[in-house]
Amino acid sequence: MAENFFECVYAVVRRIPPGKVATYKLIADILDTRDARRVGHALHANPDGSRTPCHRVVFSDGRLAPGYAFGGPNGQRRKLELEGVTFIDGNVDLSTHLWQPT
């Protein structure tokens, strides 16, 4: 385990393959915690997206972050679509693209 919780979050997020998405709750569960908020804070504290694809992390409902994330509410959706993720009514199709820890 990483010394910092944030590092651990980044590591998990980087583990998500293209075309897949993870939820804050899922990552929290992997890190043996129940606080999804911590995960969210970690991604927000993330230095830059080049290192950690935060755009692959969504709400448990398949909803994206409040909007001001990633330089545009549409930005994330476009990125995910480019990776092969499908959207339903503006939400990520978790039933199809939810990443499962191996």
Place this chain on the structure above:
DNA sequence: CAAGTGACAATAA
């Protein structure tokens, strides 16, 4: 040190 805030989630109304 205490209170407030927040890229969340679950439950109640």
Place this chain on the structure above:
DNA sequence: TTTATTGCCACTT
């Protein structure tokens, strides 16, 4: 089904 409230835990002021 949507909206409101509560809980969890860390970070900031």
